[in-house]
Amino acid sequence: NAGVTQTPKFQVLKTGQSMTLQCAQDMNHNSMYWYRQDPGMGLRLIYYSASEGTTDKGEVPNGYNVSRLNKREFSLRLESAAPSQTSVYFCASSEGVEYYGYTFGSGTRLTVV
Amino acid sequence: TQLLEQSPQFLSIQEGENLTVYCNSSSVFSSLQWYRQEPGEGPVLLVTVVTGGEVKKLKRLTFQFGDARKDSSLHITAAQPGDTGLYLCAGVVDYKLSFGAGTTVTVRA
Numbered sequence: 001n002a003g004v005t006q007t008p009k010f011q012v013l014k015t016g017q018s019m020t021l022q023c024a025q026d027m028n029h030n031s032m033y034w035y036r037q038d039p040g041m042g043l044r045l046i047y048y049s050a051s052e053g054t055t056d057k058g059e060v061p062n063g064y065n066v067s068r069l070n071k072r073e074f075s076l077r078l079e080s081a082a083p084s085q086t087s088v089y090f091c092a093s094s095e096g097v098e099y100y101g102y103t104f105g106s107g108t109r110l111t112v113v
Numbered sequence: 114t115q116l117l118e119q120s121p122q123f124l125s126i127q128e129g130e131n132l133t134v135y136c137n138s139s140s141v142f143s144s145l146q147w148y149r150q151e152p153g154e155g156p157v158l159l160v161t162v163v164t165g166g167e168v169k170k171l172k173r174l175t176f177q178f179g180d181a182r183k184d185s186s187l188h189i190t191a192a193q194p195g196d197t198g199l200y201l202c203a204g205v206v207d208y209k210l211s212f213g214a215g216t217t218v219t220v221r222a
Contacts, residue, residue, distance in 0.1 A: 004155075033209070040122075042115065042201065042214040043156070050208070058209070090155050101146050102210060104155030 002026050006091050006105035013081045013112045021076040021108050023091030031094045032074035033058075033102065034066060036087040043090065049074055081112045116140060117202055117213035125219040126192055134187045134216045136202035143205060145185045147176055150199040150215070192220045 004025045013019055025032065030051045035043040035058075045058030047066040055066050063085060065077045074093075078085060088109050092102040120135045136145065144163045148156035160169050162178035162185060169176045173196075175188040189196055197220050203210045 035212075040214055043212040045209060045211075048209060092155070101148075101158035101161060102156075104157070106153070106155050 004091055004093055004103050004105035006089075006108050008108060009106070011108060011110050013078075013110065015082060015112060017081050018077065018079050019081065019110075020078075021089055021091075021110075022073070023075065023105060024073045025091075025093040025103070026072065027093060027095070027103065028071070029093035029095050029103070030071070031096075032068065033092045033094075034064075034074070034076045035090045035092065036060065037090060037107075038087050046076065046089075078110075081110075083112045086110060086112045115214055116206065116211050117204055119200075119202060119213035119216050121216060122214070123217045123219075125221065128193060128220055128222050129191055132189050132192055132218065134200050134218070135184070136186070136213055137184045138204065139183065140204070140206075141182050143182070145178060145182075146203045146210070147185070147187055148201040148203065150201060151197075156199075156201055189218075192218075194220045194222050196220050 007022045033048040034046040037043050044060050046064050049055045049068040052071045067075050088107050090107050091105045094102045118137045146161045147159045150156040160176045165182045166180045167178045173190045177186045199215045199217050201215045203212045
């Protein structure tokens with residue numbers, strides 16, 4: 001029962017470096033999401049994929065790109081990291097939003113120096 | 114401005130006391146969800162409330178959805194140190210979850 005798996009758990013980047021956060025789910029969910037969590041601001045949606053082959057912007061997409069590689073995997077890429085992207089990143093998946101809720105991974109703590 | 118406003122932001126109580134966390138909005142939601150998040154982990158779904166006026170109980174936790182479906186509350190009876198965590202409410206907007214900023218609950222032994 002792995003659920004949603006995120007890698008890496010921790011990462012330190014220098015300003016301007018790039019990296020990809022990986023996410024995989026084994027629950028056969030159609031929808032997947034990337035959120036960032038900052039103190040006092042709750043969880044904010046970066047990008048989501050309602051189904052395999054589709055991706056859409058969320059509330060705070062600037063500086064990020066995503067790829068829905070297949071039904072299981074949804075990656076988040078930072079092309080040129082900035083200190084403002086220091087945050088904890090969560091991937092989530094869902095069967096259906098209204099009644100089933102989201103299943104979250106354990107997060108990636110990213111620091112950009 | 115958060116679509117969902119949670120209060121209080123922080124709550125520290127002694128073991129055995131009761132507490133209530135509030136989640137308010139000016140928008141009407143078809144459902145609201147409550148999550149609990151522990152340090153270093155992702156949020157975990159506690160409950161979904163769907164019908165206006167609905168009350169759901171999960172052991173010592175009682176969740177209520179307002180009659181107008183704009184607000185919700187979480188009440189914990191006889192809190193225990195294991196109840197410590199960040200409590201988040203969330204509502205569906207355009208088929209995606211929007212979260213409140215959360216209430217950090219600390220239960221002292």
